[in-house]
Ligand code: HEM
C-alpha cells in the first residue's frame with residue numbers, strides 16, 4: 001500500500017573541506033513511503049537541480065548494504081535509528097508524516113568532510129594497507145578441505161568479515177575510535193590458520209596506523225557495536241587487544 | 252618495548268586498566284577492613300596500628316598513591332586525546348543508543364567527583380593518622396592529643412560520621428564509585444583482552460555484583476556509625492569496646 005508523507009529535512013551543507021558548513025532546511029511533499037532514504041535524497045536533488053541550485057553531495061554505490069559506501073548521521077544515529085541496516089537499506093516507511101529529519105556527515109577528526117555529507121574515509125583504507133591482508137604465494141589452487149577449520153571458528157571469522165568498512169563505528173564513538181573496524185579486520189584473519197602466521201605483525205601495524213591517523217582511545221562505551229549495520233561484536237575488540245598486547249610483550 | 256604504554260592507544264588503555272584493577276583490589280580490602288569497625292573497636296584499631304607509620308605501610312601507601320596518580324593522569328590525558336579525535340565539529344543531534352551504559356560515557360565526571368571526595372577523605376582520616384605520625388617522626392611539632400589518636404581509627408570514624416553532611420557526602424561519592432565500577436570492571440578486563448562472546452555478559456555481571464558488594468559494604472559501615480552517633484544509640488561496636 002503506497003502511502004506518502006510530508007517531511008522537513010535539515011541537511012548539512014558545506015562547499016568544500018575548508019569552508020564553514022551550515023544546516024539548510026528543505027520541505028518535501030508526497031514522498032512515497034516505499035522509497036528508500038537515498039531515493040528520497042535523489043528526489044530532493046532533482047528538485048534542487050530544477051531550481052538551479054547545487055544538489056546535495058552524499059556517498060552511495062551498491063544501495064543494497066554490501067559496499068560500505070553510504071553514510072549519513074540521521075537524527076543522531078549513523079545509518080539512522082534502525083539497527084542492522086545501512087542508510088541505503090533504510091526506508092521512508094520508518095518515518096512519520098511531519099517528521100523533521102536532521103542529516104549530518106560523519107564527524108571525526110580522521111574523517112574530514114569533503115563536501116556536504118561526503119567525508120574522506122581514506123583513513124580506513126590506509127589502516128587496511130598497513131596490514132589488513134595475508135601474504136600468499138600464488139600457485140595451484142589448494143584443495144578446499146586441506147586445512148580443516150571448526151564451524152565455530154569459521155562462523156566467528158565470517159561474522160567479523162561482514163564488516164563493510166563504512167565508518168559508522170568511528171562516527172558513533174564519543175572518542176572517535178576506530179577499534180571496532182580494526183578489530184573486525186584483525187579478527188577475520190587472526191582466527192584462521194592462513195591469517196594466523198602474520199597475526200602479531202598485522203595487529204601491531206594496523207594499530208600503529210590507526211593511532212597515527214588520529215583516531216581516539218577506545219573506552220569500551222560500545223556505541224560502535226550498537227550502531228554497526230553489520231552487528232560486529234565487541235568481543236572482536238577484546239581479541240584485538242589480546243593480539244596486540246601479546247605481540248608487544250613478546251618483543 | 253615499554254614505550255607502547257605511552258605511545259599506543261591500547262598500551263595507554265592497558266595502564267588505565269591495570270591501575271583501575273589495582274584500585275578495585277585496594278577498595279575491596281579497605282571495605283572489609285571497615286566492616287571490622289562495626290564489630291570491634293579494638294580489632295579495628297589493631298589494623299590501624301598495623302597500617303600506621305611503619306615502613307611496609309608507608310611503602311604500601313606510596314604504591315597506592317602512585318596507582319591513583321597514574322590512573323588520574325592517564326584519565327585526563329586519554330580524555331583530552333579522545334575529545335580531539337572527535338574533531339572540531341560536533342553533531343547537532345545526538346541520541347545515545349540504548350545499549351550504551353551512561354557510566355561508560357561519564358567516567359571522567361564520575362572520577363572527578365571521587366577525586367574531590369578523596370581530598371575530603373584524606374583530610375578526615377589520613378591527615379589525622381599516618382600524617383601526624385610522619386610529621387612527628389620528621390621532628391615536627393604535634394600536640395600530644397593528636398598524637399594519641401593516630402592509631403585510634405575508631406575514634407575518627409565516630410567523629411566523622413556523627414555529622415549528617417559528611418555521611419551524605421560519603422554516600423554521594425560511593426554512588427559515583429558504583430557507577431564508575433559498573434563500567435570500569437568489565438572495561439578493564441576487555442582492555443586486557445580477557446573477554447569473549449561467552450564471557451561477555453558474565454563479566455559484566457561479575458563487575459556489577461562486585462561493585463555492589465564493595466559499595467554496600469562501605470555504605471553499611473557509614474550508615475550504622477551515623478545512626479549510632481546521631482541518635483546516640485551507643486550500640487557500636489557490636490562486640491563491645
Ligand atoms: C577509587 C578509585 C578508582 C577506581 C577503583 C577506578 C577504577 C577504574 C577502572 C577499573 C577503569 C577501567 C579501565 C579500563 O577501561 O581499561 C577506570 C577507568 C577510568 N577512570 Fe577510574 N578508578 C578510580 C578513580 C578514578 C579517578 C579519581 C578518576 C579521575 C579523576 C578516574 C577516571 C577514569 C576514567 C576517565 C576512566 C575511563 C578511561 C578509559 O576507559 O580509558 N578514575 N577506572
Ligand code: SF4
Nearest residue numbers: 163164166167169228
Ligand atoms: S565495524 Fe561495523 S560500523 Fe565499523 S566499519 Fe565495519 S561495518 Fe561499519
Ligand code: FES
Nearest residue numbers: 061063068070088
Ligand atoms: S550504498 Fe553500498 S552499503 Fe549502502
